Amino acid sequence: MNPNFSFIILTFNEEIHLTRLLDSIKQLSAPTFILDSGSTDKTLVIAAAYNAQVQHHPFENHPKQWDFALKNFKINTPWIIGLDADQMVTPELFAKLSDFKNEEYSDVNGIYFNRKNIFQGKWIRYGGYYPMYQLKMFRKGIGFSDLNENMDHRFIVSGNTQIWKDGHIIEExxxxxxxxxxxxxxxxxxxLVAKEEFExxxxxxxxxxxxxxxxxPDERKAWLKKLWWQLPLYIRPYLYFTYRMLFQLGIFEGKNGIKFHYMQGLWFRLQVxxxxNILKKRNKVPYERNQSKRS
Known part of the structure; x- marks a missing residue:
């Protein structure tokens, strides 16, 4: 069994994805833990076939689910890798993990992986979606789930981090x-996002x-979010979409990619x-509070 790291994976009806992910990490021989939130398909059958240890916990949001997983699985390795069920490890990243030795990273507490996002068979290469560095590997007892987020989940560590630019996790x-x-x-x-911003x-x-x-990468994203919160409602989605399409070259993405940028960069932001706005009106938030600085 791999003495350096363990995998934790969240699942809910992931039979379409789970075999793909587990096949991509199987030869690393790392302990694998799955936190399931009530799957009714073959997810648990697949988990058992790969000898993964499974626990169950009702889903509220991703940050809280990760927090439960980190606090309730008995991890005996010095490092943890947190993956989503719809992700998989590329051969290049597999090679880096195969060569990973804890003693060679004594001054590092977290490692960022580079992510490729696939939408309807199309790699989303522009619009700020690549490169996309996510903290996925961290020291046990140091990395934790950020419960200040309500929808986007991220792990946080203190101390030094490292970015692996070569090798990817594929998310599809x-x-x-x-x-x-x-x-x-x-x-x-x-x-969830509207509730978080209101709070x-x-x-x-x-x-x-x-x-x-x-x-x-996470501190930069937090800075951009802080800027976003200061922009006027209903105008900021159009500013963001324009920025993604023109300045981040989303216009060169192709039909599927442009559709993705429209849905994720404009339609979704307008829904938020x-x-x-409904929450603010319902709670009669004064103008001064509307303009207040959010942290």
Whole structure:
């Protein structure tokens, strides 16, 4: 058994994805733990076939699900790799993990993997979607799930981190080939994001990171989010979509890619703004609070 790291994977009805992911990491011989939130398909049968240890926990949001997994699985390796069920490891990343030795990373607490996002068979290469560095590997007891987020999940570590630019995790949610699934999923996500932003507006949430444009990938993203929160509702989605399409070259993505940028960069952001505006009106948030600085 691999003494350096273990995998944790979240699942819910992932029979279409799970075999693909587990096949991509099988030869690493690493302990594998799956936290399932009520699958009714063959997900658990597949997990058992690959000798994964499974626990169950009702789903509320991704950050809380990851928090439960990190606190309740008995991990005996010094490192943890957190993956989503619709991801898989490329041969190049597999090679880096095969060569990984804990003693060679004594001054590092977290490692960012480079992600390629695939939508309806198309690699989303432009619009700010590549390269996309995500903290996926971290030291046990140091990395934790950021519960200040309501929808986007991220792991946080203190101390030094490293970015692996070569090798990728491939993320391709085959369920999203059905656009009705994509729209229903993102309607739910828009509610979570609107609620999070409203709670930040009211001072009920703070940031676990120091937002800085010159920091690591997550700190830069936190800085951009802070800027986003200051922009006027209903205008910011159009500004963002224009920026993605023109300045980040999304216009060169091709038919499927442009469709993705429209749905994710404009339609989804408009849904968030509509729901956030409803929350503000319902709670009679004064103009001064609307303009307040969110952290």
């Amino acid at each position: 949610n085959l369920k999203e080939n059905d656009l009705s699934f994509w729209y229903a999923k993102h309607q739910k996500y828009s509610e 930040r507006l009211m001072g009920l949430r703070t940031s676990a990171l120091h937002p800085t444009l010159l920091g690591n 703004d509509k729901k956030l």
